Amino acid sequence: MIKLRTTLCLIIIAFSRLNESTADDYPNVVIFLADDQGWGDLSVSGNTNLATPHIDSLAHDGATIEHFYVCAVCAPTRAEFLTGRYHPRTGVSGVSTGDERLNADEVTIADHFKAAGYATAAFGKWHNGTQPPLHPNYRGFDEFYGFTSGHWGHYFSPPLDNNGQRVRGNGFVVDDFTDHAIEFIKANREQPFFCYLPFNTPHSPMMVPDRWYEKFTDFDPTMKHRDSEKEDVAMTRAALALCENIDWNVGRVLQTLDELQLRNDTIVVYFSDNGPNSWRWNGGMKGRKGSVDEGGLRSPFFLRWPGSVPKGLKTSQVAGAIDLLPTLTELANIECTSAKPLDGRSFAPLLRGATTELPERPLFSIWRNKVSLRTQQYRFDNDGHLFDIAADPGQQTDIAHEHPELATELSLQTKQFQQEMQALATAYANRPFHVGYGPSTTLPARDGVAHGTIQRSAKAPNNSFFENWTSTDDSITWDVDVGRAGKYEVVVYYTCANGDQGAELQLAMEAQGTNGSTQGDPATAFVTEAFDPPLYDKSKERVPRSHYFVKDFKPLTLGHLQLSKGQCALRLKALKKPGRDVIDVHSIDLNLLP
Template identity: 65%
Template structure:
């Protein structure tokens, strides 16, 4: 395992080399707004033929800009974000999953925000991050001056939940997508007189399927004309909720575009819109095979619209295959920045396609991977994860295996897939053993999702991302975090907990390996109700969210290096100890 200190040193070395010394920011440098949606399929837009809903503002980006008809992302959320941020296939960046630390983008990766900030741009991100929580992996340490949102893979409630504002916990204001958009608009207004890079990674239509009545009422009893290609697999409740959320997204996109118009910034702003994977349920998606989690067309084909008035021809249709890995080199080139990144970039600069420059475009392969599954897309074909070949130009739905008709191409692509499978497996192995960083900043939060439960302790939900721990019923139970202390010192440990009446009087102990420990007695009952779920539109939701309160447990003397941080108890008074949200470590002194 590479040491955290060596990774951080490399990270800073790369950052100072992002910009050539001779490059200076031009007053006319275009602004950039990137809107990324979560679990929205290619087919969840009226511009792509779905008559179940209307998305006029998003559709306008296609009408007024370029549409890339063969644009590919990853089967799930955090890998796509990593590929967009770095221009590199996600296994190379340390990202292998969506939770339990697998979603973390290595600290030595240079991001598009690093590139833009080094070029003099104001940088802000507003929404779902999903590439690391603890510094130096938090957005504020990855090139973003301003951050408002949540760093987890998904959030359990969408109405005024706790959120992160530049590392501090704040209370959200209203429906989260509207709230994130409000902050993005404020950022644009604040930075209207200088070039800005605004990243708006929205978190819908990812579950929980919560949306306001004013968007849902239209769909509550709507007859869904456009159906999934296998209609028996479609859940109409899920589809209705997803479509309502997509119309809410469209409304918010309209607000961003209106802001650019009102500030006279539209002509000098590049607006990019795409999604992070296929739809999160079986619903109409142009007849393509697969959904979220699949490496087939339906799982990885995403809409991509790029608008830049007077520079990109309105209504331009681009057929060349492209992917999320292409966005860093493309954005950099469009704004006139030449990033110097020591690591190899997998993506290509699409500027010649967007600006219709006369250059030869060499055919290529786009690799899609999830776990051990590898799929390869060329300009004409897709080799699927089972080794079958499909002529996507004539069979977007992958209905006829043509591998026998094209044996040479099948053999070649299977070899390409095997090569990437081996490379990615080596990457996954290399980055599998990574503790959570403590002490890079003065404050480190270790949430339940990054911990391991022992004994009778259970998670509140199967997906770890927004879960908390409950059912702590034995003094033999414990919760552990695998940590790497990068700055030795004295740290104050604070537990975020809830305690039911009758359970007060239990003890909580925070210890480091077999060394220093801090201990406190839970004296105050705090047992708030779960957040109201009346706006959730599907049955059997597994999301449970409530408020927690802090308990100062004491101070710990942390030595530099890898250790196990353990939460345990030696006294239970009632039914259990407490429910646990997280531990916060604040450095008191070095």
């Protein structure tokens, strides 16, 4: 209800302003967000291992923030971009099993643009919540095509989500996402649009089409990580190929804007979500993905808006993902009102040439128990070391003993920030998953808890399924918060080997504080049909020993389940098991009945 009231207020304010202004006052916005691409993974950064001419053109034709910082990993960066707030404030503390969820009462950048009359869409990796009201279609995006998990296990025509419906992709995922974005841009060319393209590469699995990999098949990188003995050349080859594919797709979108004569009317933004996902050339910086040092946090950042942002502008002003919401809303003349205070600030004056620097402020980075702080000149790291980044971007020389008062002050600020953020992470831990906040709810294996012999298909919960269900004593539970009481159709997505059919499945509600006793009538059905498809082909995966396994699953309706409003546990178990295994489980759908 809080989110609804806030959004309605935004709509009233923004549409009032829209009616008072001309269409030219509201530029289109296209945002590219790469996944696990380091600052050094572009030729414009000086990397001669690859060529990224289209992304480079954004730097040549627009502005470059030379010291732009994101988070150490994926979901936190997305949360900070979407809200303008440090990610622990938003409920996001990790990348899976619920820690990646953006609280429902946060107002997103898409909410602001949608309220201002923009057509809004996202195509790619969401990673901030699956179930309504956390799904992109409930966070300000009219259209969504992609996946909501933290990573996807296969990149060629995989199962995807299109506005909450299960669909099958068409070809290589990044090409597919770009195809949909181009269609969206063409369809909305006559009105302002906000198009978010969160690509999912070069994140693993390192699946690359032949067209892009052939150049790097036997390539020996001429530029390597500063600790070259750490570099996995096979990983580097695949990452470089994926980055060149990203560049090609960026070029396709830029060409579309030119063909539609929208170049001068469109703000184009490019950045990444964290440092590189392997040890490869990154300008000699310390750290990689998962680190709170420069190499784990510094991202490329380019913003092109011909005629409004000077061509080739470069600024050394420190900025970050938390600054994008206030910056883009200011550039687009959109009222930015929120009940929650922003941590970010607008750097629009830098882009417009109104100033060359902004007031000093600390920019914090936190991941798990590690925190670092960046000022305009220095980085204070998690171990209490102080580095002059202007003179020592590789963090080679600790100068804390030369500046004891500064080191003490930054240490105090860091500890205060860490205490505040960890308290928030504790408060938001163990939140139940939403059910009944939309007409249909998916509970994937990622969000479930296995009991007994049941195991995940992959170490990383994202995009895993449950397997090795060998006993009727085993079960799977999901802790949920039911937003609307009622009768729900229960559908389980399963596979079953020939000879194992005949198991009787049951999904039951267990109210809190009842020691696991079933409440109401459970939904029950027999597995009458074997369905045992092969794993998806992994021949385009260029790095061996991958732990990503994907296969198709078949829907089985278990019947109807009456759910009461409030928190409870849903338990899936087998009453009978005639074969060796029960089933493998991908997810459960709960469809609210009239």
